[in-house]
Amino acid sequence: MTKPGRTLLKVQGLTKRFGGLVAVNNMTFDVHEHEVLGLIGPNGSGKTTTMNLISGAFPPSDGSITMNGQRLSGLAAHQIARRGVSRTFQLVRVLPGLSLVDNVVAGAAFGYRKRWGAEAEQFARGLLERIGLGDHMHLPVGSLTYIDQKRLELARALAGEPEVLLLDEWLAGLNPTELQEGIDLIAELRREGRTIILVEHVMDAIRSLCDRCVVMNSGAKIAEGTPRDVLSDPEVIRAYLGDE
Structure with missing residues (x-):
C-alpha cells in the first residue's frame, strides 16, 4: 500500500436533506494525500450523494468540505474542478x-x-x-x-x-476480463501516488486497492478502517446481509 501523506481533504458534519429525506447524515472523515479511500455500503446508503456533495453537484444542507485548508462546500462544480477535484459518474x-x-x-x-x-x-x-x-x-x-x-x-x-479523483462505481457493469483490466488500471493510478475516493461494490477491488474504507448505511457512517477490519465488522455485515 502507498504510504499516506498529510490530510488533503476534510469532510466534517456533512449532511444533505431532500425535503424530509436525510440522504447524508453528519458524515465526517479525512482523506490523506496518496491514499485510496473506499466509500462503501449497501445500495441507497448515500455514497453517490456524498460524491455529489464533494464534487459540487449538490450543495450541502449542513457541514463542510475543505481541501488544502480551503472550503469547497458551497462552491459550484466548475469552481471545485478548478481547485483540483475530478470525477467519473455512476452512469458514464x-x-x-x-x-x-x-x-x-x-x-x-x-x-x-x-x-x-x-x-x-x-x-x-x-x-x-x-x-x-x-x-x-x-x-x-x-x-x-x-x-x-x-x-x-x-x-x-x-x-x-x-489532486483528488472521485471514481463512482467505475468498475460496475464490466465482464470478468474487463473487470480485471479496470482493477489493474486503478492499481496503476494508485502506484503513481494519486489520491482517490472510490465508491465500489466489487469487494475484490476494495480489498486490493483501498488503504482505508468508510462504510455508510442509511446516510450515516457506521465504520471506518482498513478493508480487512471493516469487512469483518458485525455492523457492516448486518448492513449488507441483514440480521439473519
Whole structure:
C-alpha cells in the first residue's frame, strides 16, 4: 500500500436533506494525500450523494468540505474542478458529439491546470495512449465498447490533473476480463501516488486497492478502517446481509 501523506481533504458534519429525506447524515472523515479511500455500503446508503456533495453537484444542507485548508462546500462544480477535484459518474457521461481527443481536451481546458490549444491536444493524446485507447482515437465515441467509454471518461477526469479523483462505481457493469483490466488500471493510478475516493461494490477491488474504507448505511457512517477490519465488522455485515 502507498504510504499516506498529510490530510488533503476534510469532510466534517456533512449532511444533505431532500425535503424530509436525510440522504447524508453528519458524515465526517479525512482523506490523506496518496491514499485510496473506499466509500462503501449497501445500495441507497448515500455514497453517490456524498460524491455529489464533494464534487459540487449538490450543495450541502449542513457541514463542510475543505481541501488544502480551503472550503469547497458551497462552491459550484466548475469552481471545485478548478481547485483540483475530478470525477467519473455512476452512469458514464461522455460527449458523443466530440472526438475522443476533444472529450479529453475538455477535461484539460476546464480542470486544475487549464491547458489550452496544441498543448492540451498533445496532453490528451498522451492520456488516451496511457489508458489503452491509443488505437481508437480515430473512432467515433458512439462506437466504443462500454469499458472503453469508461476509459474515455477516466481520461477526461485525469486531464484535469486533479489532486483528488472521485471514481463512482467505475468498475460496475464490466465482464470478468474487463473487470480485471479496470482493477489493474486503478492499481496503476494508485502506484503513481494519486489520491482517490472510490465508491465500489466489487469487494475484490476494495480489498486490493483501498488503504482505508468508510462504510455508510442509511446516510450515516457506521465504520471506518482498513478493508480487512471493516469487512469483518458485525455492523457492516448486518448492513449488507441483514440480521439473519
